[in-house]
Amino acid sequence: MITKARPALAALAGVLAGAALWEGYKAVGSEQGTEILGVRLLPRASDAAMPHIADILARFGSAELTGGDPIWQVVLVACLFTLRNVAVGFLAGGVVGLLLAILMQRFRVAERGLLPYVILSQTVPLIALAPVIAGWGGRLSIGAYPWQPWMSVSVIAAYLAFFPIAVGALRGLQSPAPIAEELMRSYAAGWWATLIKLRLPAGTPYLFPALRLAGASAVVGAVVGEISTGTRGGIGRLIIEYSREATSDPAKVYTAMIGAALLGLVVAGVVALLEVLLARRTALSR
Incomplete structure (x- = not known):
């Protein structure tokens, strides 16, 4: 216990x-x-x-504006709005990162050709990339459904999330010992069967730490994306709005910052919980 x-x-x-x-x-x-x-x-x-921590915590219980909702409720609603963008970006980044890792593991030429660019992609300043993505998104539409500002935020979150997943998954897929690979070949197992039965299970210890890092990166990307694109309703925009009152109400600024930090912890905690559930299910199946 x-x-x-x-x-x-x-x-x-x-x-x-x-x-x-x-x-x-x-x-x-x-x-x-x-x-x-x-x-x-x-x-x-x-x-x-x-400001004193007691003042910051007390500010959570007071009204945002005179006669308005309490700060904790406003911050919670903003975090839930941002969480949607984080979830979409995290899933999209996870799919892209995992597919890239599988491709690079399957073909050495793909690893040599793509991995340097995957690493190089993370050197682009996000604050400069966000307006570009928002500008491109404004010219797109999904069928009859026009591009929404929150989609640009999710793309920015996916941009930060795919990198740790791609690198971590690639390392995990390449982790099986040569003797294990020889054993699969002796069973006449093809590449797909080896991937499902050997490489993916062996890569789990590398994948979940990468997923936790990707979750935190997706939160950072969503917050920066909301700030850069001016998307209203999220915790990123709330930080900017409260920062304007930093001189007269400094504790108010920290409530939004704490909300963003807690959002990152929640996302990382959900990934950790999935890891525990998967480990328990694997142990029971054995």
Whole structure:
């Protein structure tokens, strides 16, 4: 029982340690920040820059605007809106990444030709790519259904999600020992049977960490995409709107930032839960 609770206890300890570090620095730090040779190395510890954690948590329970909904409800609705974009982008990026990994594993020439470009794709600044994707999307339509702004956000999320899946899945598909491959050939197993019965099961330990990273990357892509394309309703847009009130209501800004961070944790947690369920099902089948 204690062993199963260790991840939750470790996460709680990490949150408490972060809160203690925040309040500790606020207590001893300079309100102007710490500078060396004119370069600010540590942030300002003023209430405008670093509100107390108690004030941030209290702001969740207060109304966003006078007579309006509480902040926690507004942030939750925005996170659910962004979660849809994340889910679509994560699934699309997962399919593209897995297909690329299978293609590169099957054909060495494809690996040598595609892998450098897969890596190079992640060097493009996302803040510059997002408006381009939004501009292209505005000229497209799916049949009679016009392109929606949230689709551009999902494409940006997929762009960040496919890379860790492609690299992780490729490493996993190439992980079986040569003796295992020889055994499959001795059974006259074809490439497809070897992929299903040997390579995919052997690649699971590599794939799920990649999926967790892809989930977090999809959240980052969706948030940046919402900010860059001006898509309303999501947590990314909410961060921008609350940032305008940073001077008068600094705690409000952090509520949206915490919501975005929790969204990333939820996505990573869902992937981890799927990994546990798959491992349990595999153990029962044995």
